Amino acid sequence: MERTIVKRSLRKLALMAGTMFVTFGLAVVPAFANPSTTWTANPNPAAISGVNSGYMSLTAGVPLVCTQYSVQGSMYSAGGNPATVATLxxxxxxxxxSPCQSALGGASFTASAPWRFVARDYNPATGVTSGYLEGVQLRVAVSACQFTTMGKASATYRNSTGILSVNSVPGELAVISALGCGATITTGTLPVLRGNFLIKIFGTSTAPILVGSNP
Structure with missing residues (x-):
């Protein structure tokens, strides 16, 4: 009887482990043996504009959400790894x-530009470039609370959809100043920024193409 119970428990653990592997596997961007050193944008340079695809959230003590946001900048060819391939x-x-919102009421986000997309890996099978946004800085005001966060944010760009996806992890961004936020948001807070920009070549409905290679 005990042996049967043990076997059932082992099967459940194996199933859970397999499920977790699949779940996390979907989120992991593979690092390739020969990282790209040549990055080719088409057109080059490409004047770009982008609007919200879904919502942008900044979680810093409390979640702050924007359902409307936009960006303008450029994408261009570059060499090296890592390499800056776009400027927002x-x-x-x-x-x-449609103001940004939080549990404490309306919120205002003011970005200090430029933000730059730095490419690290390219997956030719999916057309996805992975890297990060550097120079990320946001000044946020919520009720009497005002704070500034800065750092970088993990990001990917997908050629087939034109989606620039921002998906930072704790520790990439940090609050560098906070006023009137009490213990909710302090200089020890590590915000997480997540959201998607739908990128197009300026004035068109076509997404620019970014390809990494190692000649």
């Missing part, structure tokens, strides 16, 4: 009609 020169979060 204008970023706007929220609007009068």
């Amino acid at each position: 020169g204008t970023l706007t979060f929220g609007s009068i009609a």
